[in-house]
Ligand code: SF4
Ligand code: SF4
């Protein structure tokens with residue numbers, strides 16, 4: 001193992017260049033540790049984001065050696081000895097260095113009907129949802145999303161059609177379609193069934209391949225396609 | 238001031254390659270269809286013209302190209318069935334196996350065709 005890591009880090013916004021830093025190699029070192037070392041010791045002007053450092057907040061995602069990854073849980077030792085190339089996430093506007101503008105990503109969650117719509121009054125009794133029921137299991141499979149946008153950066157459809165709602169927003173919509181307590185189903189299905197919605201997905205599965213939480217947006221989107229088709233056949237959405 | 242090279246590494250997984258093959262086979266088949274209809278048109282135009290065309294297709298290079306087309310057609314068919322399974326059946330964790338099976342079906346169809354025309 002070489003003693004130092006050669007880290008090529010993107011500097012600038014949409015236009016910019018790579019700058020190379022030499023960072024000492026350590027045990028159990030993550031890519032986020034490398035970026036933090038650069039910012040704390042070598043160049044305090046480097047911009048990047050993180051919060052929890054333990055894979056919960058979803059703010060540290062970057063493109064590492066050409067793949068989108070959560071950097072706080074990506075160990076440098078797993079990436080081989082070559083230089084590390086660290087860029088901002090793809091498919092989102094670059095603000096500065098490693099920070100991208102997440103607004104388009106989260107706007108699409110809203111557009112996909114990502115809000116829970118209560119169907120019962122506040123005073124009503126608790127809804128009983130059987131943990132083993134099929135709908136609850138569908139929702140369970142998708143609710144651990146941390147909103148990191150790794151899937152969004154990996155999706156070709158987002159690159160080709162900037163309006164495409166993307167895997168994370170559609171996965172969120174699917175967890176709500178599977179929520180028996182939700183009262184906004186018709187509107188949500190109409191929102192996800194448009195040109196830039198679930199039917200645009202080509203099932204390439206890059207989202208599933210890269211999701212750090214091992215979620216499966218491809219399967220969620222397939223569920224939406226079926227639900228939208230069923231609604232259309234019934235003369236609904 | 239320069240832009241970074243586009244990253245391709247995130248695409249290097251079986252389902253993405255299956256998508257690429259499906260797309261490319263679809264495009265090539267679309268280009269081939271006019272030729273196919275033209276050949277059928279020759280049959281209507283008269284036996285001599287058709288015979289001329291069929292003689293041309295008997296040369297080894299045309300045979301090889303035809304085999305390629307059969308493989309593309311089989312690949313496109315299998316790929317389409319795989320997508321339908323993803324979209325209409327419950328999710329199967331065996332996605333790589335599905336891609337491998339589609340590829341195997343395409344190659345098998347091509348070989349069968351090749352041996353058949355070889356034997357003819
Ligand atoms: S499966 Fe659909 S949403 Fe996921 S990366 Fe592919 S096209 Fe995008
Ligand atoms: S689905 Fe996975 S990759 Fe996409 S935002 Fe959620 S946690 Fe991140």
Ligand code: FES
Nearest residue numbers: 053057058060072
């Ligand atoms: S810093 Fe929170 S997920 Fe990486």
